[in-house]
Amino acid sequence: xxxxxxxxxxxxxxxxxxxxxxxxxxxxxxxxxxxxxxxxxxxxxxxxxxxxxxxxxxxxxxxxxxxxxxxxxxxxxxxxxxxxxxxxxxxxxxxxxxxxxxxxxxxxxxxxxxxxxxxxxxxxxxxxxxxxxxxxxxxxxxxxxxxxxxxxxxxxxxxxxxxxxxxxxxxxxxxxxxxxxxxxxxxxxxxxxxxxxxxxxxxxxxxxxxxxxxxxxxxxxxxxxxxxxxxxxxxxxxxxxxxxxxxxxxxxxxxxxxxxxxxxxxxxxxxxxxxxxxxxxxxxxxxxxxxxxxxxxxxxxxxxxx
Numbered sequence: 001x002x003x004x005x006x007x008x009x010x011x012x013x014x015x016x017x018x019x020x021x022x023x024x025x026x027x028x029x030x031x032x033x034x035x036x037x038x039x040x041x042x043x044x045x046x047x048x049x050x051x052x053x054x055x056x057x058x059x060x061x062x063x064x065x066x067x068x069x070x071x072x073x074x075x076x077x078x079x080x081x082x083x084x085x086x087x088x089x090x091x092x093x094x095x096x097x098x099x100x101x102x103x104x105x106x107x108x109x110x111x112x113x114x115x116x117x118x119x120x121x122x123x124x125x126x127x128x129x130x131x132x133x134x135x136x137x138x139x140x141x142x143x144x145x146x147x148x149x150x151x152x153x154x155x156x157x158x159x160x161x162x163x164x165x166x167x168x169x170x171x172x173x174x175x176x177x178x179x180x181x182x183x184x185x186x187x188x189x190x191x192x193x194x195x196x197x198x199x200x201x202x203x204x205x206x207x208x209x210x211x212x213x214x215x216x217x218x219x220x221x222x223x224x225x226x227x228x229x230x231x232x233x234x235x236x237x238x239x240x241x242x243x244x245x246x247x248x249x250x251x252x253x254x255x256x257x258x259x260x261x262x263x264x265x266x267x268x269x270x271x272x273x274x275x276x277x278x279x280x281x282x283x284x285x286x287x288x289x290x291x292x293x294x295x296x297x298x299x300x301x302x303x304x305x306x
Contacts, residue, residue, distance in 0.1 A: 009060075012051055015039045016060040023076040029115070032058055032077055071212060073115045073165070083112035083167035084137065086144050087155035088127040094120050102155075109144055112157075116170040123177070131155040131174050132221075132295070133163075135186040135195055139279045139290065146291035152299070155180070162195055168213040171199060175215045182215050183299065188223035189241065189276035190248035193258075193267070196220045201257050219304040221295070223277055225269035231294060237284050238275035246271060262305045 019038050023030065030038070036054040043050055051057055061072055068075070086109040089102045093113070102110045113121060132154050134140050140158035143149075149156040155174065159167040174180045184199055186192030202214040227233065241249075252258050253267050270276075282290050298304070 012056055013060050015050060016057055017064060020075045029076045029078050032061060035077060073117055078114035079165040081112050081114050081166040082160040082164050083157060084109040084140060085112055085157050087149045089155060090125040092122040092124050094122055099124065112166050112170055114166055116166050126178055128155045128180060129153045130181040130183060131157060133157045133184050135161065135192060136279055143291050146288060148291045163199065168199060172213045172215050175217055182218040183221040184218055185221050187278045190245055190252055193252055197257055219306050221298050221304045225266060225273055233277060237277055237281035241274055241276050245276060266305060
């Protein structure tokens with residue numbers, strides 16, 4: 001080894017790989033945080049910890065994913081999911097043998113599990129024309145109460161903000177395996193645009209995972225700047241953008257995946273507008289506005305940005 005740092009890194013790789021092998025043999029799953037604690041022990045005779053912080057074990061896990069060409073979920077390392085789902089879809093959980101019917105989950109909907117790979121989360125029946133992903137749970141909840149998914153024959157999903165790994169991976173499966181159109185509905189602000197881009201292209205700091213979870217066919221359905229005038233969203237629903245919002249929007253303009261004329265115009269319009277509009281504000285047009293007017297019209301008219 002060239003130096004002690006290289007030797008330490010190699011040791012950490014062996015330790016994590018050993019724990020993963022044991023998980024696979026015993027068919028047990030743990031979180032990446034738990035993996036850190038499994039390896040946090042003193043090296044005999046050195047009075048030095050094998051790992052000092054979770055960043056070290058996370059780095060090893062990312063390397064092993066690439067070397068083994070296997071997502072960490074396949075290695076029985078699970079993330080914490082946040083997503084909720086509703087729709088005419090039945091899935092078999094092969095770990096328990098249970099069949100989950102997401103059309104009968106009630107007001108709360110059905111949770112998206114940490115592992116959604118085909119060998120664990122097996123599609124049995126899916127009756128839907130498209131998937132609608134909304135940024136916020138409050139929006140999802142309101143649409144679910146109106147049974148939007150049933151009225152419009154779709155799958156209704158939320159990642160509760162920036163989606164976790166499970167939500168992104170499942171959405172990719174909907175697009176690639178079932179060939180379903182994917183529509184993303186977020187707030188009108190730079191953060192909303194970025195959430196859409198992560199679903200569509202993945203995140204820059206997880207390139208390997210993004211290759212397997214990105215949805216290149218995803219379409220941004222709103223909220224768009226032009227919708228303000230078209231749907232009569234008055235000033236009382238606007239909120240002034242912060243300096244950070246403006247700065248973030250300008251950063252997004254430089255990203256390769258926002259270079260189309262449509263996206264450059266949309267982001268320019270947002271910067272000039274100087275305000276942002278939350279999904280929640282649309283209830284000011286009536287509780288049923290999103291479910292009965294806004295979203296059906298946008299989808300019917302194919303009014304989206306790619």
